[in-house]
Amino acid sequence: MFATNPTDALVAGAGPVGLTAALTLAQRGLSIELLDEEPRPAAQSYALALHPGSLEILDHIHLLGDVLRCGHPVRRIAFYNSTGRVGELSLDQFSADYPSVVVIGQDTLERLLVEKLRHLGTQVLWNHRLSAIDQHEQNVTTAVDELDVSGGGYATYTTDWAIERSFCHDTSYVIGADGHNSCLRRALGIDNPEVAPPQLYAIFEFATGENLDDEVRIILGDDFTDVIWPLGENRCRWSFQLHDNQWGDDSRNKQRLAVFIGGSAYPHLTLDDLRKLSHDRAPWFDGWIGELRWAVMVRFEQRLAERFGTGRCWLAGDAAHLAAPVGVQSMNVGLSEAHELATRIAHAIRDRRPPAVLDGYNTERLSQWRKLLCLDGNPVALDSAPDWVRGHERQILSALPASGQLLSRMLLELGIAEQSMQPV
C-alpha cells in the first residue's frame, strides 16, 4: 500500500454536508483530501430547501448569489388541515438579510459546491472510499480504497464494486460526512440508535395548475404531516406521510417496480396514487394535477449518534443524525455543522491548539438535536396559541424549515414554547 502527501484534513463524503465542510476549509487555506465512494454527485433533488440559516452560511462561503440565481424563493409558510387554510407565518418578519427559504434541488446545490471547490483547486476524488482509520496523538492515518465500478444486468440494475488499489493517507483531522451508514462513525465505535419510529413518505413531483406562488404549505392531520413545496414553473413536490399498515405491506405494494437510488431500491408510485392521496388529505386543493416527473416511497429513520466524534475525528450531517423530511432539518442542520466544524478545525490548526478544543462541538450539537427530536420534553402550546396549533405542537416543530434561535422565534410566534419540563 503506498502513501500520499499528508493534509490538514480529510473529508469523507461529497454530499452537501461534506462539500460545505471542504469548501469552508479550502477557503481558509487548509490542504484537504475530499473523497466519495460514488462515481458522481447526487442525480436527484432529494432534500430540496435551504433554511434562512443555510443561506447565511452560503453567503459566508460566497455561494449565495449562485444559489439565489438557481433557486426558487419561498417567503411564507402556510398551515392547512383537511378543511383548508388555518394560519400562516411570513418569513420576512424574522430576518431582513435572509427573509426566505430557497427551494433548490440537492443535485443543483451539490453541482454549485463542486464548481466552487474546483475554482479553488480542489477536486473530489470520486470512486474513493474511506475504509479504515487509526487515530494517533499528532495525526490520523486513514486507509482509502480506489474503486472500479461497473453497472449492468437487465431484470434489475446491479452494480459491482472492485478495489482497484488502496493507499494510506496521513491527515491532522478527519470529517466524516459519509451519510447514514458512516464508515467513520462505525470505525469510532459510536452507536447510532433509533430515537423514534421511522416515518414512511410518498413523494411526488408533478405539474399543477394550483397557484402556489412563493409559499410552502404544511398540512397537519391527526396522524400525519404532509408538505407541498413550490418548485417554480407550475411544478411542485408533495410529500405525504403514510402508515405501514396503509401501504407498507400489502401485496400490491410488494409488486411495485423498484426505483434505484444509489445502492437502494424504493417502491414506485403512480399518478393514481397521487390523485387519491390529494383527494383524501386535501379536498381543498383545486389545481389540476398534470405530468408526474418523479415519485418514490421513502422510509425516513430517526436516529441520533451517541457522540459527534472524538479527538481528531468528527461527524457531520446524516452520519450523525437522521430526521423526518418535512422541515428539511437533517441536511440544513448538517450544513451548519459542516461549517462550524471546519471553522473550529481551521482555528485549532492555525492557533496550534489541541483537538480537545473541538469537544464543545459535540456537546452543543447533541443538545441541539435532542431539542429537535424532542428527546427531553415536548413543546407546549401557550395560552395565546390558536386552536389549530393545539395537539400539533410536536409536528409543527419538526415541520418548520428552521433550527436554533430562528426555530424558537417561529414557534413562539405560533404560540408554542419549545420544551416542557416533562420528559417523554
Ligand SMILES: Cc1cc2nc3c(=O)[nH]c(=O)nc-3n(C[C@H](O)[C@H](O)[C@H](O)COP(=O)(O)OP(=O)(O)OC[C@H]3O[C@@H](n4cnc5c(N)ncnc54)[C@H](O)[C@@H]3O)c2cc1C
Ligand atoms: C429518495 C430520497 C429522498 C429524500 N427526500 C428528502 C426530503 O424530502 N427532505 C429531507 O430533508 N431530506 C430528504 N432526503 C435526505 C437527504 O438527502 C439527506 O438528509 C442529505 O443528503 C444529507 O446530506 P449528507 O451530505 O449528510 O449525506 P449524503 O447526502 O448521504 O452524502 C454522503 C456521501 O458520502 C458518501 N460515502 C458514504 N460512505 C463513504 C465512504 N466510506 N467513503 C467515502 N464516501 C462515502 C456517499 O456516497 C455520499 O455521497 C432524501 C433522501 C433520499 C435518498
